[in-house]
Amino acid sequence: MEFFGDEVDQMRWFAVADQRSLSGPAVHHPSELHAPPCREILITPSVMSRAARLKAEMPAAADMLEKIAGGIAVEGMESLAPVLVDAMVPFVDQLPAGSIGVVIEPEKVRTRAHDLAATNEEFLEAAWSTASNGGTAPLDLDSVLGSQAASALHAASFQSLTDTRSAALAHGVSWWSITSLATDEDLVLDIDVLNLHAREPRGYQGDVAEMLEFIGSHVRDQWRIVVATDGPGPAQRLAELFHDADIPCSRVDSLAHEPQAGIIEVTTAAVGRGFVLDGLKLGLLTEADLLGRSSAGSTKDMRRMPSKRRNAVDPLQLHAGDFVVHEQHGIGKFVELIQRKVVGSSAGSSGGDAGLREYLVLEYAASKRGAPGDRLFVPTDQLDQVTRYVGGDTPSLSKMGGADWASTKSKARKAVKEIAGELIRLYSARMASRGHAFAPDTPWQRELEEAFPYVETPDQLTTINEVKADMEREIPMDRLVSGDVGYGKTEIAVRAAFKAVQDGKQVAVLVPTTLLAQQHYETFTERFSGFPLRVKPLSRFQGAKEAKETMEGVRNGSVDVVIGTHRLLSKDFEFKDLGLVIVDEEQRFGVEHKEALKKMRTNVDVLAMSATPIPRTLEMSLTGIRETSTLATPPEERHPVLTYVGPFTNKQTSAAIRRELMREGQVFFVHNRVSSIERIAAQIRELVPEARVEVAHGQMSESRLEKIIVDFWEKRFDVLVCTTIIETGLDISNANTLIVDGADKYGLSQLHQLRGRVGRGRERAYAYFLYPSEKPLGEVALERLKAVAAHNELGAGMQLAMKDLEIRGAGNLLGGEQSGHIQGVGFDLYIRLVGEAVAEYRGEAEEKAADMKIELPVNAHLPHDYVPGERLRLEAYRKLAAAITNEAIDEVLAELVDRYGEPPLPAKNLIAVARFRVGAREAGLSDVALQGNFIRFSPAQLPESKVMRLNRMYPGSQIKPALDAVLLPKPKTARIGGRDLQDAEILEWANTVIEAIFAASPATQTAG
Structure with missing residues (x-):
C-alpha cells in the first residue's frame, strides 16, 4: 500500500518470493482491502484491569494474566475472551437486518465446531503452560480454573448452531441450511424444506473433444449453463473454445440476471466445484470440471505467487560471528557492515558524505601467531563473491593470501568435475x-x-x-x-x-x-x-x-x-x-x-x-x-505440530500421555537404546497404569516386530516405546503425541523426521523433545533443539534445511562422498562449482566476468532510512553486485523503486557506479581506483596512437608498465583553485576517459 500523506494512493498485490509487485493482464490490483484486526481480542483498559483482578483467582495462569494486565499480547489469550471481555454478542447480531445466512452441511459444521472447541481448549492449556514458569507441559484446565469456571468458559466460547439460528431469525436474518442428507418434510414442521436433486458434474480430465460434445448437446437441449473461471484470461480462452466449436456463448463480467437457456455464459468467480440440476436443466461448471485443472492451481491465494522465482537471490542473513566464504580469500567470520570513506576522497563542497561507501568487514586467521585476526573490507559491489558458509561442523578460518584455500578449492573443483x-x-x-x-x-x-x-x-x-x-x-x-x-x-x-x-x-x-x-x-x-x-x-x-x-x-x-x-x-x-x-x-x-x-x-x-x-x-x-x-504446500486441514523442548520429568511425561489417552489417541515414546528400553517401558507403565504399553526395536524377530506394529495400527495398545525404527515413513494417523527421550543426541533432520510421524490427521498433535534434567545441555545440542522448536510450522523442512539437512539433500543427488568437499568450501560455493562444471560439460559454460574494483570518491550507498534493516540492504547490494548488464541493473532499480520508492541521491549514485562498472568491464578494465593524487586505470596496454591522445587530453598522466596501469591526475572543477570532482561528476569524467582512451576504436570493432 502506498500513501500520499494520510491517504491511500495505490494498492497492489506483490509476490512473497521476490517482493515485487505482480503485473500483467491476469493481475487485478484491489480497489478495496478488508483489514481485520491482527488479533481477535484487543487489549483495552477494561481487559487489562480485568486480567489484573483475575490473577488472584487463577494462580496457575497468573504469569500469563500479568502480561495481559501490562498490555502485552500473549499467545492463546483469545481463548480467555469470554472472561476478559464484557458484553460479547453472537456474530449474527452484527449482521444488518435482511441479511441471508447460509449454513453449508450443518452436520459438518457441528462436528467442526466440536473439534474447534476441543482444539481451542488444548491451545489455551498449551499457551498457559508455556507462558507460565512451571514447566512446558499443557495444564489441566479444570485444575487451573476450577471445574465450574472451566465449564462456564467452554459454554461462553461457542454458541450452538440451534441457538445461532434462533438469534439470527430474531434479528431479521433469514436462515438457509444446505445439506446433502435427505430430510423428511413431515417430521420437520417449523422449517420449509426444498429438495434439490443436484449432482456433481463429471470431470473430463483434459479430454476437450468429449467436453465440447457434452456441452454442445446440452446447449442444443436448451439448458442454462454458467461457466466460472478463476480469472479473465481463462474465461476468454474458454469463450473462444466454445465459439470455435459453434456453441452459442456469451462472455459476461458478472451475472446480474438469471442464466439464459440455449447459451453458455462465461464469467469469473471463485467457485470450488460446480453442480448440475437435471430437473431444472441448470448447470454451474468450473474450469476444473471442464479441463481437469484450474488456472489458479487450487487456492485463490495462488495468484499472488509468481510463476517463476524471478531474480530470487537468497539474502545474506548474517549475524556477527557467522562464517562466510569469499571466493578469493576463503572462509572468514562476518564482523559487521560499516560505512567508511574511500581512501583519499576529500569532503569538498558537499560536506562530509563525499566518497561514503558501505563495506562488509570479514575476519580471517592471523598472519602472525598471537596477533589478532586479519581483516578484509569487502565493498558492497563485490558482494557476489561472498556466500554464507553452510557445511556442518565449525570450520577453521582461512589465511588471507595463503595457499591452503587455493588447494581446498582446487580439490573441490576436481571432485565436482568428476561428479x-x-x-x-x-x-x-x-x-x-x-x-x-x-x-x-x-x-x-x-x-x-x-x-x-x-x-x-x-x-x-x-x-x-x-x-x-x-x-x-x-x-x-x-x-x-x-x-x-x-x-x-x-x-x-x-x-x-x-x-x-x-x-x-x-x-x-x-x-x-x-x-x-x-x-x-x-x-x-x-x-x-x-x-x-x-x-x-x-x-x-x-x-x-x-x-x-x-x-x-x-x-x-x-x-x-x-x-x-x-x-x-x-x-x-x-x-x-x-x-x-x-x-x-x-x-x-x-x-x-x-x-x-x-x-x-x-x-x-x-x-x-x-x-x-x-x-x-x-x-x-x-x-x-x-x-x-x-x-511445498501442506495438505488441507493439517495443523502444525505444537512442539515443546525441556528437561525430562515424570510429571510432564505422565500428563502428556494421559492427555492423549483422554482423546482416545496413541503415543510414540522414542528411546534409542535397546539395552534400557524395557526399563523405560516399565517406568511408563508405573507412571500411567491405565495405559497399555508395548516395546519395538530393530533387534526383535521380524514376526514379533510386525505383530507389534500391526497391533499399534489396529489400536490394541496405547503407547509404543520404540527406537528410531519409526523415523521413516510410518503413518499411524491416530498417534498424535510424540515424546523423544534424550533429544539432545539426535541430528536436526532426525528430529524433524520423527516429528513428522504425528500430526498426520485432523487432530492437533504434540511433540515433546526432552533431555536429561540432571546434566547440562551442550551448546550444539541446545542450538539444534532451539531450531526445531522455532520451526514447528508446516513445511518447516525447508528452513531446517540449513546445516545437516542441506548437506544430506546434496548427498541425495550427488553422493555422500562429496560431503567432505562441501565442508571444505561451504555449500553455496560448492553448488556454484557444480553448476559451472555441468555447464562446461554441456558446452554452455559462460565466460566468467572479471572481478571489478571501483574505488572512486562517490557517495554511493543505500541510506538506512531508504532501505531499513541490514539484511534487506545486504540483499539489495548482492543483487546489484550480481548484475553485470545494464538490463539486469534496470531490473534491480525497478525492484528498489517498487519496494522502497524513488531512490535518494546516494542510492542513485550506487546505480550509476554499477552502470560505470559495466562500461569499464566491456573496455577490458578490472580496476578503477583513487591512488593518491591520481586515478588508476588497470590493466592498460595502450597502442602508440592512444598514448599520444592520452598525453594530449590529460597532461601529467603516467604509464606504469610494471603495474600494467595508467595513472591520470585527479580531476578538478578548475586547474587553479578548483575542487576535486566527486559523485556524478567524477563518474562522467571517468566514462569520458574510457571512451576516449580505453574503448576499442570503430575500426577495431568492425574488424572483430
Missing part, C-alpha cells in the same frame, strides 16, 4: 536409450484419482502432471520428488504405478525398511481395491514360502506391483516386463544398491522420493540433468 561428468554420462545414456512411452490416462486412471479421499494440493497436481508427462515420453524418466513428511508423495507414487500397470508393465517399489514396505503395501492395496491389480510385499516380514511365491509371480508376470527392500535389487530377482521403479528415501540405500539403481535408470522409468528437502540452488544447477519436483 558432473558422471551425471552427464548417465544423462546422455538415458537420452540415447529408448524406453517405453506410456499411453495417456485411461478411464480407470480417472476413476482411481477421483476416489482419492483428500483434496490434492497445487504442488501435488503439478507434480502428478509432470510425472505423467515424463512417463508418456519415450526417453526413460528420472525424476526426484522432494517434499516434507506427510505432504502426499505416496499418492503420486500410487498414481504413477497404476498408470504403468494399465500399460501392461510391472512396477517395483523400493523402500529402505521392512516397516515402510509393509506400510506402502497396505496403502497401495487399499487404493487399488476394486481394480484387477495384484500387489505383493517382499521383505523380512514374509516367510520363505511366501517370498518364493512372490518372486515366481514377478517372474511370470502375475504380480503387477512388488513392494520391498533391497532384496528387489539382487541379481537373481527377475521381472517379466519391468516398466517403472519407485524409490522411497533413496539416500538411505548403500553404495552397491545405488550402483544397481544407476544401471536401471538408463532403460526403465525411475521415480525417486525424498522427505529431505533439496535446496533450490542445487535444483537449479542440475536443471535438465535430473528432473526435480518439490512439494
Whole structure:
C-alpha cells in the first residue's frame, strides 16, 4: 500500500518470493482491502484491569494474566475472551437486518465446531503452560480454573448452531441450511424444506473433444449453463473454445440476471466445484470440471505467487560471528557492515558524505601467531563473491593470501568435475536409450484419482502432471520428488504405478525398511481395491514360502506391483516386463544398491522420493540433468505440530500421555537404546497404569516386530516405546503425541523426521523433545533443539534445511562422498562449482566476468532510512553486485523503486557506479581506483596512437608498465583553485576517459 500523506494512493498485490509487485493482464490490483484486526481480542483498559483482578483467582495462569494486565499480547489469550471481555454478542447480531445466512452441511459444521472447541481448549492449556514458569507441559484446565469456571468458559466460547439460528431469525436474518442428507418434510414442521436433486458434474480430465460434445448437446437441449473461471484470461480462452466449436456463448463480467437457456455464459468467480440440476436443466461448471485443472492451481491465494522465482537471490542473513566464504580469500567470520570513506576522497563542497561507501568487514586467521585476526573490507559491489558458509561442523578460518584455500578449492573443483561428468554420462545414456512411452490416462486412471479421499494440493497436481508427462515420453524418466513428511508423495507414487500397470508393465517399489514396505503395501492395496491389480510385499516380514511365491509371480508376470527392500535389487530377482521403479528415501540405500539403481535408470522409468528437502540452488544447477519436483504446500486441514523442548520429568511425561489417552489417541515414546528400553517401558507403565504399553526395536524377530506394529495400527495398545525404527515413513494417523527421550543426541533432520510421524490427521498433535534434567545441555545440542522448536510450522523442512539437512539433500543427488568437499568450501560455493562444471560439460559454460574494483570518491550507498534493516540492504547490494548488464541493473532499480520508492541521491549514485562498472568491464578494465593524487586505470596496454591522445587530453598522466596501469591526475572543477570532482561528476569524467582512451576504436570493432 502506498500513501500520499494520510491517504491511500495505490494498492497492489506483490509476490512473497521476490517482493515485487505482480503485473500483467491476469493481475487485478484491489480497489478495496478488508483489514481485520491482527488479533481477535484487543487489549483495552477494561481487559487489562480485568486480567489484573483475575490473577488472584487463577494462580496457575497468573504469569500469563500479568502480561495481559501490562498490555502485552500473549499467545492463546483469545481463548480467555469470554472472561476478559464484557458484553460479547453472537456474530449474527452484527449482521444488518435482511441479511441471508447460509449454513453449508450443518452436520459438518457441528462436528467442526466440536473439534474447534476441543482444539481451542488444548491451545489455551498449551499457551498457559508455556507462558507460565512451571514447566512446558499443557495444564489441566479444570485444575487451573476450577471445574465450574472451566465449564462456564467452554459454554461462553461457542454458541450452538440451534441457538445461532434462533438469534439470527430474531434479528431479521433469514436462515438457509444446505445439506446433502435427505430430510423428511413431515417430521420437520417449523422449517420449509426444498429438495434439490443436484449432482456433481463429471470431470473430463483434459479430454476437450468429449467436453465440447457434452456441452454442445446440452446447449442444443436448451439448458442454462454458467461457466466460472478463476480469472479473465481463462474465461476468454474458454469463450473462444466454445465459439470455435459453434456453441452459442456469451462472455459476461458478472451475472446480474438469471442464466439464459440455449447459451453458455462465461464469467469469473471463485467457485470450488460446480453442480448440475437435471430437473431444472441448470448447470454451474468450473474450469476444473471442464479441463481437469484450474488456472489458479487450487487456492485463490495462488495468484499472488509468481510463476517463476524471478531474480530470487537468497539474502545474506548474517549475524556477527557467522562464517562466510569469499571466493578469493576463503572462509572468514562476518564482523559487521560499516560505512567508511574511500581512501583519499576529500569532503569538498558537499560536506562530509563525499566518497561514503558501505563495506562488509570479514575476519580471517592471523598472519602472525598471537596477533589478532586479519581483516578484509569487502565493498558492497563485490558482494557476489561472498556466500554464507553452510557445511556442518565449525570450520577453521582461512589465511588471507595463503595457499591452503587455493588447494581446498582446487580439490573441490576436481571432485565436482568428476561428479558432473558422471551425471552427464548417465544423462546422455538415458537420452540415447529408448524406453517405453506410456499411453495417456485411461478411464480407470480417472476413476482411481477421483476416489482419492483428500483434496490434492497445487504442488501435488503439478507434480502428478509432470510425472505423467515424463512417463508418456519415450526417453526413460528420472525424476526426484522432494517434499516434507506427510505432504502426499505416496499418492503420486500410487498414481504413477497404476498408470504403468494399465500399460501392461510391472512396477517395483523400493523402500529402505521392512516397516515402510509393509506400510506402502497396505496403502497401495487399499487404493487399488476394486481394480484387477495384484500387489505383493517382499521383505523380512514374509516367510520363505511366501517370498518364493512372490518372486515366481514377478517372474511370470502375475504380480503387477512388488513392494520391498533391497532384496528387489539382487541379481537373481527377475521381472517379466519391468516398466517403472519407485524409490522411497533413496539416500538411505548403500553404495552397491545405488550402483544397481544407476544401471536401471538408463532403460526403465525411475521415480525417486525424498522427505529431505533439496535446496533450490542445487535444483537449479542440475536443471535438465535430473528432473526435480518439490512439494511445498501442506495438505488441507493439517495443523502444525505444537512442539515443546525441556528437561525430562515424570510429571510432564505422565500428563502428556494421559492427555492423549483422554482423546482416545496413541503415543510414540522414542528411546534409542535397546539395552534400557524395557526399563523405560516399565517406568511408563508405573507412571500411567491405565495405559497399555508395548516395546519395538530393530533387534526383535521380524514376526514379533510386525505383530507389534500391526497391533499399534489396529489400536490394541496405547503407547509404543520404540527406537528410531519409526523415523521413516510410518503413518499411524491416530498417534498424535510424540515424546523423544534424550533429544539432545539426535541430528536436526532426525528430529524433524520423527516429528513428522504425528500430526498426520485432523487432530492437533504434540511433540515433546526432552533431555536429561540432571546434566547440562551442550551448546550444539541446545542450538539444534532451539531450531526445531522455532520451526514447528508446516513445511518447516525447508528452513531446517540449513546445516545437516542441506548437506544430506546434496548427498541425495550427488553422493555422500562429496560431503567432505562441501565442508571444505561451504555449500553455496560448492553448488556454484557444480553448476559451472555441468555447464562446461554441456558446452554452455559462460565466460566468467572479471572481478571489478571501483574505488572512486562517490557517495554511493543505500541510506538506512531508504532501505531499513541490514539484511534487506545486504540483499539489495548482492543483487546489484550480481548484475553485470545494464538490463539486469534496470531490473534491480525497478525492484528498489517498487519496494522502497524513488531512490535518494546516494542510492542513485550506487546505480550509476554499477552502470560505470559495466562500461569499464566491456573496455577490458578490472580496476578503477583513487591512488593518491591520481586515478588508476588497470590493466592498460595502450597502442602508440592512444598514448599520444592520452598525453594530449590529460597532461601529467603516467604509464606504469610494471603495474600494467595508467595513472591520470585527479580531476578538478578548475586547474587553479578548483575542487576535486566527486559523485556524478567524477563518474562522467571517468566514462569520458574510457571512451576516449580505453574503448576499442570503430575500426577495431568492425574488424572483430
